[in-house]
Every structure is written in structure tokens, then in C-alpha cells.
Amino acid sequence: MTFQNGINARDVGLFSGNPPGAPEAGAIWFGTNTAVHQAVGIDTTPAPEIAALDVAFVDADEAAGVLVVTLDGNFFGLPAARSSLLNCVTPTDGLLAPIYQLIQGTMQLQFGDGGNAVSGVVDFVGNGYIEPGTTPYQATMSGARVA
Template sequence: MSQQSSTKVSASPSLNRRTYLKTAVGAVLGAGLAGRSAAQTGNIPPTALYEVTMQGATKYGPFARTAQLSLFPPFDPSGVTFNNGVNARDVGLFSGNPPGAPEAGAIWFGTNTAVHQAVGIDTTPAPEIAALDVAFVDADEAAGVLVVTIDGNFFGLPAARSSLLNCVTPTDGLLAPIYQLIQGAMQLQFGDGGNVVSGVVDFVGNGYIEPGTTPYQATLSGVRIA
């Protein structure tokens, strides 16, 4: 895995929260997709479903698995608002069933709590029914780049903790620890007019029960299937 996560960015008093996070993500993930040729850039579809393969690691070890990456037009946040702006797209990354059948690298992640319902995950318990925006999503449409930044506990705003279903499991088995995704970013590069995607994931999970955190880092690539 890339060691770019060790890069630090200092906040200037003149930077607002969104600008700071975009700057920090650029430092952390900018090299992850560097060197793409012009032929690999392309439009970011407003709505799409991709089948992707992932190679990654947590503090418990490496994993390799398939996942589905979904794009949606931005959901209209209802009820509580975290004042984190309108997302360029809402994004979901789903592989396995972390709460019900833990596996190494299993992940549920949505930039809005409504994403889970949109992909068919039961979201009856509040607050998942409220369409809460828990991430910043910025796009460079011309370059075909989408940057997702979890709105974590930043300047006292723990928006990410509102999405109880954004989680990962690092190991197999019923006794595997489960971690809520509370920090980090994902950068996606779309190509061939939006028919292919590649990217890097650099998330941090916090234990629901077991204390401590784990990194969740991966590369992904795949093709559009819908």
C-alpha cells in the first residue's frame, strides 16, 4: 500500500473546512492516480453501477475481494443538516455483509445514509431513514475524477458517526471486530466515457465495541455493469 497517508497538511485560519479537506485529500491521495493518460479520463456518469475488484489491507492483514461501486445524483439531505455542501454525486461501495457475516475486507459505505436503502439494504432503524449527508464529494468533470472525503469528527462535527451502517470487518468469523468508518477519503478515476473506473481508498474505522482504530486501504478497478 502507498505510504502517502503519512503526509501532513497544516490548516490555515483562512481555509474553511471543505477547502482544508480537499487540500488534505490532494496531499494524501493525489499520487494514487497520478500519471493517467488523457485517454483514460472520461465523463463521470450521473447514475451507474460498477463491478470492481479490490486489493487492500487493514491492520489485521491483506484482503482481496469483489465489490459494487454505485453512483447516484446527490440525495437531498433531510432533517438534520451538517452544512457540508452539496455532493457532486452520492457514492456507495459495498462488498459482503460486515454486520451479519464478517469477512476480511467486507465493507458497507455510502456518502449519504440514503445510499444504503438505494442499494437494497434495510435501513428501517433511525437515523438511516433520514438521508443524512456524511461526506464531501467533489468532482473534476473534465478529468473524470471524483474525490470522496468522509466528514469525520472535524472541528467538533462528527457527521460520519451518524451513519451507523458505514462499517468494515477486517477478519472472518462471528467474533471478528467491526469498525465504523469515521475518517479518510477515496479517489476515483473514470475512463472510456464512464465505462471503467479505478481508484484508491484510504479510510479509518473506529471500533463499535473493541477499542481502537484500523486503517482500511485498497486499490480498486472495474467496469460499468448498469
């Protein structure tokens, strides 16, 4: 499968909680390339994540320390982002919480202190795997390198 979203400046992931295994409000798994899940230790067998598919446009302004991620929403009329089954979120808690596949949106990251600090804004949209409709996922974040 060939997508037209080009080579990513960087590949990044955002992982909090376990949306498919232990749904909780705000849990998210996201990687700009399907191989990112494996890189953080998430078992992807037999999902297509083993194929290392690029599902986003990623642009960097090295001088400003900014990385902008845009999910690829154009693959024969369907989002390339749909090829990553594990890019997902849960908006609520509980065993019956719906899981939404991330199919569009952006994430902007600002790096500082020589790459040791990061802050960012996430504005994604998920589509129900089973449930009809979409749900937004919006967050702000900040953190520091610990290792």
C-alpha cells in the same frame, strides 16, 4: 440535523460483503449519504439511514473524470460520519470479528471510457463500535460497467 459539508457533486457507495451480518476480512459498506444504503437494497430500518444524511464532502472534476470523497470528520467535535451506523468494515473473518464504523478518510475514483470504467483508491479509518481503537481500511479497485 444540519451538517456543514455542502451539497455533494455525486453520491456514491462501495459495498462488498456484509460486515454486520457475515464478517469477513475486507468486507465494507460505505455510502456518502445514508440513503445510498437503501438505494442498493440494504434494509436500514430503524437506523437513521432513512433520514438521508450527508456524511462526506464529495468533489468532482468532470473534465478529468475524477471524484474525491472525504468523510466529514467535524460535527460538534464528532465526525458527521458517525451518523451513518451502516458505514462499516470488518478486518477479520468469523463470528467474533470486530466491526468498525468508518469515521474518517478519503476515496478517489477515476472514471474513463465515457463512465464505463472506474478505478480508485480508498484510505479510510474505522473506530470500534464496542472495541477500543481504530483500524485502517485501504484498497485499490478497478472495474467496468456491466449493465
